[in-house]
Amino acid sequence: MTRIRFQQSLEELKESLLVMAGLAEQSIQRAIEAYRTRDLSVCDLVSHGENAINRLERDIDQAALDLLAMEQPMAGDLRFILSVIKINADLERVGDAAKSISDRVRHMERMAAADLPVDIPRMASLATEMVRKSLQSFIEADAEMARSVLAMDDAVDAMNKAAYKALTKVMEEESHLAPQALNALMISRSLERVADHATNIAEDVIFWVQGDDVRHYKSLKTAPEPPATATAPDPPIMT
Amino acid sequence: MGVGIEVSNLNAWYGTNHSLQEINLNIPGNHATALIGPSGCGKSTFVRCLNRMHETNPVARVTGTVRIGDLDIYKDCKPVEIRRRVGMVFQRPNPFPTMSIYDNVCAGLKLNGYNHSQALDEIVEKSLKNSALWDEVKDDLKKKSGASLSGGQQQRLCIARALAVDPEVLLMDEPASALDPVSTAKIEDLIFQLKSQYTIVIVTHNMQQAARVAENTGFFLNGRMVEFDSTHKIFTNPSDKRTEDYITGRFG
Amino acid sequence: MRDENDLRSKVRAVIDHAATGLAVLSTLLVVTPLVAIFVYLIYKGASSLSFAFFTQIPKPEGEPGGGMANAIVGSAVLLAISSAIGIPIGIGGGIYLAEYGRGTKLANMVRFTADVLNGIPSIVMGLAIYSLIVYRQQHFSAFSGGVALGIMMIPTVTRTSEEMLLMVPHAVREAALALGVPNWRSVVSITLKTASPGVITGCMLAFARVAGETAPLIFTAFGNSNWSVNPNQAISALPLQIYIYAISPYDDLHRLAWAGALVLIVLIVAAVSLVRYVTSRGVLKGAS
Numbered sequence: 006m007t008r009i010r011f012q013q014s015l016e017e018l019k020e021s022l023l024v025m026a027g028l029a030e031q032s033i034q035r036a037i038e039a040y041r042t043r044d045l046s047v048c049d050l051v052s053h054g055e056n057a058i059n060r061l062e063r064d065i066d067q068a069a070l071d072l073l074a075m076e077q078p079m080a081g082d083l084r085f086i087l088s089v090i091k092i093n094a095d096l097e098r099v100g101d102a103a104k105s106i107s108d109r110v111r112h113m114e115r116m117a118a119a120d121l122p123v124d125i126p127r128m129a130s131l132a133t134e135m136v137r138k139s140l141q142s143f144i145e146a147d148a149e150m151a152r153s154v155l156a157m158d159d160a161v162d163a164m165n166k167a168a169y170k171a172l173t174k175v176m177e178e179e180s181h182l183a184p185q186a187l188n189a190l191m192i193s194r195s196l197e198r199v200a201d202h203a204t205n206i207a208e209d210v211i212f213w214v215q216g217d218d219v220r221h222y223k224s225l226k227t228a229p230e231p232p233a234t235a236t237a238p239d240p241p242i243m244t
Numbered sequence: 245m246g247v248g249i250e251v252s253n254l255n256a257w258y259g260t261n262h263s264l265q266e267i268n269l270n271i272p273g274n275h276a277t278a279l280i281g282p283s284g285c286g287k288s289t290f291v292r293c294l295n296r297m298h299e300t301n302p303v304a305r306v307t308g309t310v311r312i313g314d315l316d317i318y319k320d321c322k323p324v325e326i327r328r329r330v331g332m333v334f335q336r337p338n339p340f341p342t343m344s345i346y347d348n349v350c351a352g353l354k355l356n357g358y359n360h361s362q363a364l365d366e367i368v369e370k371s372l373k374n375s376a377l378w379d380e381v382k383d384d385l386k387k388k389s390g391a392s393l394s395g396g397q398q399q400r401l402c403i404a405r406a407l408a409v410d411p412e413v414l415l416m417d418e419p420a421s422a423l424d425p426v427s428t429a430k431i432e433d434l435i436f437q438l439k440s441q442y443t444i445v446i447v448t449h450n451m452q453q454a455a456r457v458a459e460n461t462g463f464f465l466n467g468r469m470v471e472f473d474s475t476h477k478i479f480t481n482p483s484d485k486r487t488e489d490y491i492t493g494r495f496g
Numbered sequence: 497m498r499d500e501n502d503l504r505s506k507v508r509a510v511i512d513h514a515a516t517g518l519a520v521l522s523t524l525l526v527v528t529p530l531v532a533i534f535v536y537l538i539y540k541g542a543s544s545l546s547f548a549f550f551t552q553i554p555k556p557e558g559e560p561g562g563g564m565a566n567a568i569v570g571s572a573v574l575l576a577i578s579s580a581i582g583i584p585i586g587i588g589g590g591i592y593l594a595e596y597g598r599g600t601k602l603a604n605m606v607r608f609t610a611d612v613l614n615g616i617p618s619i620v621m622g623l624a625i626y627s628l629i630v631y632r633q634q635h636f637s638a639f640s641g642g643v644a645l646g647i648m649m650i651p652t653v654t655r656t657s658e659e660m661l662l663m664v665p666h667a668v669r670e671a672a673l674a675l676g677v678p679n680w681r682s683v684v685s686i687t688l689k690t691a692s693p694g695v696i697t698g699c700m701l702a703f704a705r706v707a708g709e710t711a712p713l714i715f716t717a718f719g720n721s722n723w724s725v726n727p728n729q730a731i732s733a734l735p736l737q738i739y740i741y742a743i744s745p746y747d748d749l750h751r752l753a754w755a756g757a758l759v760l761i762v763l764i765v766a767a768v769s770l771v772r773y774v775t776s777r778g779v780l781k782g783a784s
Contacts, residue, residue: 008493077452079479079491216481300673328676338667342689352675355685402671409675 011076018068022089025061026140029096032103037129039110051107058100065093088213095202102195109192119185122171128164128196135203148214154207161200168193246443247313247412248273254308256289263289265467276444278454281464287447291415295330296323331406335418337398339390345381348390352409367408375404376434396427416446432457451491455479463487541754554721564756566723567737573725574733577642582649583699590657595683614651622712638731641717649702656698660691696775700768707764710735734760
């Protein structure tokens with residue numbers, strides 16, 4: 006097979022991105038665990054993890070830039086590298102969202118517990134499921150799996166809107182619970198952001214695998230249907 | 245103005261070698277079309293069928309139709325006539341070694357009997373300006389020979405020579421493959437400008453070049469045309485796996 | 497290890513010097529006879545050169561003095577006729593072999609014929625022209641001499657032209673054809689013109705060869721002790737005159753023969769150099 010070095014570079018890039026993905030997933034899961042258990046030591050873990058994520062984001066972008074400059078990738082290879090760059094950014098934002106949640110948890114520590122009309126754990130499990138599925142679709146280069154992630158975003162959006170309504174009502178009617186309500190609202194928003202990033206990752210996977218740009222399909226009225234004539238390229242060699 | 249080229253059921257043989265098989269293609273006028281493919285795939289043979297140059301080989305044979313504009317070039321006219329309407333630039337610059345720059349440019353006209361010196365001066369100047377060579381040679385037109393220029397300049401001289409007979413189509417068989425990056429860039433800029441006046445067909449080994457200059461690209465493999473589409477599509481998301489494998493360097 | 501390498505490179509240097517020495521020696525061996533002949537001719541013939549030599553015709557046998565003026569002029573006439581026959585036919589043949597007949601049986605036959613013609617002894621050529629022209633006309637003539645020499649020029653000119661035309665790069669031909677130039681025009685105006693330095697050299701080679709031929713002229717031009725430029729009459733020629741004087745019993749004539757030989761060589765060299773000079777100014781101008 007020709008261009009062995011180039012293909013190995015593509016493989017290494019993919020592996021780096023998977024490491025990044027692992028770190029981001031771990032961050033968000035720790036943040037949610039911290040919320041569940043109110044354990045501040047887990048918040049510390051999230052804070053430390055943030056540095057590794059940021060460093061890795063820069064390394065991956067650099068490696069991708071080098072491949073673009075030196076190897077003149079075309080077609081599937083070009084779409085792959087472009088997707089890696091974008092997924093990289095989304096994963097870094099997921100890490101930021103995790104840090105945000107863990108900061109909220111620290112604040113909540115100092116407040117009294119409150120029973121709020123919002124199901125954070127359910128939102129969290131949906132959001133993390135979307136992240137997991139979108140990353141799995143990347144690993145397997147499965148555009149259908151990625152499309153199913155796009156469909157899940159609506160549910161999380163709805164839950165976020167409902168939380169907003171319910172929590173603003175609490176802040177108006179039970180003003181002593183306002184700090185807790187505000188906190189919960191911010192956590193809900195962070196989780197909604199995580200779901201959005203998972204959606205972006207899924208859209209990037211579809212672009213890579215099928216060459217189809219399905220972003221903003223609601224506002225631009227571009228239907229997220231698979232194009233009729235596209236052919237899935239061979240994914241980079243996996244060990 | 246450039247005209248479109250319609251190719252139907254083109255087959256070509258060199259002796260018993262069936263080098264082109266059932267080529268069907270529409271090349272739009274006033275556009276640049278690139279033809280890519282591995283060595284020996286038939287793209288050079290194809291281009292030579294468009295101005296009947298392949299017939300200079302005594303064992304060459306062709307069936308099928310090639311229409312340039314409204315003219316069936318195999319039925320309606322002789323090879324000499326079609327070659328005045330379809331110019332060609334070759335891979336290695338080949339200026340006439342015994343002629344000055346001036347004589348080189350108007351060789352196509354003079355050798356066909358056209359001799360009005362006033363008009364020739366204007367044609368030479370216009371052709372050299374069109375091929376971005378005028379400024380570099382305008383003081384030495386009759387003093388320097390065509391062969392005394394650098395490689396890149398020689399190739400531009402050959403382009404000027406082809407343009408001087410005012411063709412409608414310009415065929416370029418790997419015009420920049422023997423040139424350094426700066427000369428290549430100049431030739432590519434030139435092709436970009438020439439598109440508005442001529443139809444350009446460029447055979448190239450260099451895919452990045454095809455991507456830079458051509459609106460449409462055709463991929464040839466083993467004597468067949470595998471895929472013909474907009475350059476954008478071919479290089480970001482080709483339909484045929486063989487095309488994808490070729491342009492990503494997985495073979496060939 | 498290093499010592500071995502040193503020894504090997506010393507041996508190589510010695511061999512290199514030896515080879516260079518052999519090459520120089522070979523060159524000297526080749527050039528020496530030429531120089532020797534020239535020097536000897538000058539020695540033997542220069543003293544007999546005089547104004548009279550170049551302006552007078554031979555005196556009747558036995559009388560001293562006289563010159564070879566008519567022989568010089570006669571040679572010029574013969575060479576003009578032979579060039580007019582040999583060069584166009586030869587170049588035409590070369591063009592056919594290189595441009596039109598590649599690989600055909602006819603071309604192979606033409607080439608074979610040219611090679612055989614080249615090998616025919618010059619005396620046989622003279623006899624052939626004698627029976628074909630002189631016998632039928634019942635008189636000797638400059639024309640028949642010119643024909644004999646012309647035919648002898650053809651093979652050299654043809655083969656050299658063919659070689660030189662083949663050396664013109666195919667790319668140059670293609671460039672002309674791609675401009676819509678008809679094939680014949682491309683051959684004449686482009687290919688032939690590009691090959692012309694070599695073709696001219698071929699013509700010069702043939703010219704220099706026949707300029708010194710004697711045997712074919714014995715039965716055709718025959719020689720003439722008077723002024724004559726009429727192609728229908730017998731005519732004198734420098735090599736012929738040298739021969740006649742050389743076998744005569746008179747010392748005076750022998751000296752004239754040596755002078756004639758010297759003049760012949762000088763004239764040939766001068767003619768070739770002149771053509772070289774003229775064509776290098778014209779054709780090769782600008783082609784660096």
